[in-house]
Amino acid sequence: MKRRxxxxxxxxxxxxxxxxxxxxxxxxxxxxxxxxxSSTSVVDYNLKALEAKGLIQRDREISRGIxxxxxxxxxxxxxxxxxxxxxxxxxxxxxxxxxxxxxxPDFADETVALTADQVGGRHRDEIYALxxxxxxxxxxxxxxxxxxxxxxxQAVRDGEMAAVWVKDANEVTLKxxxxxxxxxRLQPMNATMDPIYHAASNVQxxxxxxxxxRAM
Amino acid sequence: MKRRxxxxxxxxxxxxxxxxxxxxxxxxxxxxxxxxxSSTSVVDYNLKALEAKGLIQRDREISRGIxxxxxxxxxxxxxxxxxxxxxxxxxxxxxxxxxxxxxxPDFADETVALTADQVGGRHRDEIYALxxxxxxxxxxxxxxxxxxxxxxxQAVRDGEMAAVWVKDANEVTLKxxxxxxxxxRLQPMNATMDPIYHAASNVQxxxxxxxxxRAM
DNA sequence: CCACAGCTGGAACGTCTGTTCTGGTACTAT
DNA sequence: ATAGTACCAGAACAGACGTTCCAGCTGTGG
Numbered sequence: 001m002k003r004r005x006x007x008x009x010x011x012x013x014x015x016x017x018x019x020x021x022x023x024x025x026x027x028x029x030x031x032x033x034x035x036x037x038s039s040t041s042v043v044d045y046n047l048k049a050l051e052a053k054g055l056i057q058r059d060r061e062i063s064r065g066i067x068x069x070x071x072x073x074x075x076x077x078x079x080x081x082x083x084x085x086x087x088x089x090x091x092x093x094x095x096x097x098x099x100x101x102x103x104x105p106d107f108a109d110e111t112v113a114l115t116a117d118q119v120g121g122r123h124r125d126e127i128y129a130l131x132x133x134x135x136x137x138x139x140x141x142x143x144x145x146x147x148x149x150x151x152x153x154q155a156v157r158d159g160e161m162a163a164v165w166v167k168d169a170n171e172v173t174l175k176x177x178x179x180x181x182x183x184x185r186l187q188p189m190n191a192t193m194d195p196i197y198h199a200a201s202n203v204q205x206x207x208x209x210x211x212x213x214r215a216m
Numbered sequence: 217m218k219r220r221x222x223x224x225x226x227x228x229x230x231x232x233x234x235x236x237x238x239x240x241x242x243x244x245x246x247x248x249x250x251x252x253x254s255s256t257s258v259v260d261y262n263l264k265a266l267e268a269k270g271l272i273q274r275d276r277e278i279s280r281g282i283x284x285x286x287x288x289x290x291x292x293x294x295x296x297x298x299x300x301x302x303x304x305x306x307x308x309x310x311x312x313x314x315x316x317x318x319x320x321p322d323f324a325d326e327t328v329a330l331t332a333d334q335v336g337g338r339h340r341d342e343i344y345a346l347x348x349x350x351x352x353x354x355x356x357x358x359x360x361x362x363x364x365x366x367x368x369x370q371a372v373r374d375g376e377m378a379a380v381w382v383k384d385a386n387e388v389t390l391k392x393x394x395x396x397x398x399x400x401r402l403q404p405m406n407a408t409m410d411p412i413y414h415a416a417s418n419v420q421x422x423x424x425x426x427x428x429x430r431a432m
Numbered sequence: 433c434c435a436c437a438g439c440t441g442g443a444a445c446g447t448c449t450g451t452t453c454t455g456g457t458a459c460t461a462t
Numbered sequence: 463a464t465a466g467t468a469c470c471a472g473a474a475c476a477g478a479c480g481t482t483c484c485a486g487c488t489g490t491g492g
Binding site: 221223253254256257258265277 | 469470473479
Binding site: 022023024025027059063064065066067068211212213214215 | 238239240241243275279280281282283284426427428429430
């Protein structure tokens with residue numbers, strides 16, 4: 001089997017262009033016109049060759065039944081995970097959206113697309129995103145407007161950044177979490193702010209920060 | 217004009233399913249069979265209704281000339297872009313990989329997958345990634361080990377974070393860039409470090425920071 | 433020279449497919 | 463009751479489309 005001929009290369013290019021432009025594949029006669037090929041049989045011949053080489057896939061007897069395959073294909077959504085942007089989290093401000101439970105990305109107002117690397121091996125249902133408001137985490141390199149990707153968690157290790165629900169104040173904040181006996185220290189990552197102490201029974205960890213993303 | 221009827225909702229669902237399954241749109245008779253509709257004219261009728269509502273778009277007289285539109289469409293951002301991780305950039309250390317020119321993601325040793333949001337509307341050829349070594353950018357909220365996504369650029373505005381090639385030292389550093397007359401100030405974002413001054417002719421901007429990503 | 437494989441041109445065939453026409457039902461407002 | 467609107471059923475038409483057949487053109491190896 002030879003390499004892809006010049007004509008086959010042109011067809012492949014045309015396929016890509018046509019697909020991005022129309023969102024459906026070209027007919028054989030579209031290819032014929034688009035690549036200046038004289039006959040439909042020549043197109044068919046070359047399409048069969050391309051299929052034999054595994055570069056495309058065809059559904060017979062079906063109009064426009066051509067798919068790009070493998071390398072040629074536009075990368076798919078399999079690699080991206082859409083997580084709900086459930087709200088904004090601030091530095092001890094009243095929480096806007098406390099319900100981080102089972103939010104379906106399909107119904108969230110806003111979502112953030114992440115790649116598989118960025119969520120690690122975590123299950124997508126355990127992941128959500130928050131927009132950071134305020135500068136209380138500035139020393140932890142998280143600034144106003146950043147997006148933090150959270151993993152749902154009931155507990156975190158000391159020193160991890162966590163979203164913590166303070167029950168009596170009914171607010172959620174993003175802080176470093178330290179357990180100190182029967183109370184916890186919530187440490188803002190900003191040198192100008194003092195730590196906050198609460199009874200251990202009064203706080204509930206909601207999630208830990210997995211990734212931080214900042215657009216410049 | 218009424219809301220989408222039950223039948224139209226079924227058609228929309230079928231369209232989505234068919235598209236993800238086949239990579240080309242269904243014919244009217246495919247829809248007819250898939251949605252248990254009795255006549256092609258009914259399908260056509262409802263497709264026209266859907267088009268009038270702006271939910272789909274049709275190309276007349278063209279087989280399978282149906283596109284999903286807007287909300288219904290698979291969002292662009294679900295596509296991932298693989299950018300080459302061309303090397304490590306440090307705080308004034310000798311540069312490891314100065315050749316950020318035309319690196320083909322297919323041949324890079326390591327790549328980073330990003331979503332379309334994360335690179336904005338930029339062209340994929342203009343984007344590459346660097347791993348940050350050292351803490352010279354700590355005050356700009358970029359830490360050792362972070363990944364910065366760069367956009368190739370020959371010039372940046374004052375105050376933008378840029379990868380700058382210092383010619384006589386033959387090194388590349390990541391700094392905030394300020395033009396001051398015929399010299400430039402390269403400002404490390406770390407309070408413990410002093411700015412560096414160079415003749416404007418001795419420095420060359422290679423790119424600007426687009427996004428910073430940190431895994432915890 | 434011939435044989436053969438790879439490829440091209442042109443045309444025709446039969447099916448696939450979008451479109452349209454006619455007629456019908458159900459519901460609402462006048 | 464009448465008119466109007468929204469929707470459905472069936473059939474038929476015309477063009478789009480994949481497929482196939484055949485003749486011809488190239489280059490290569492005997």
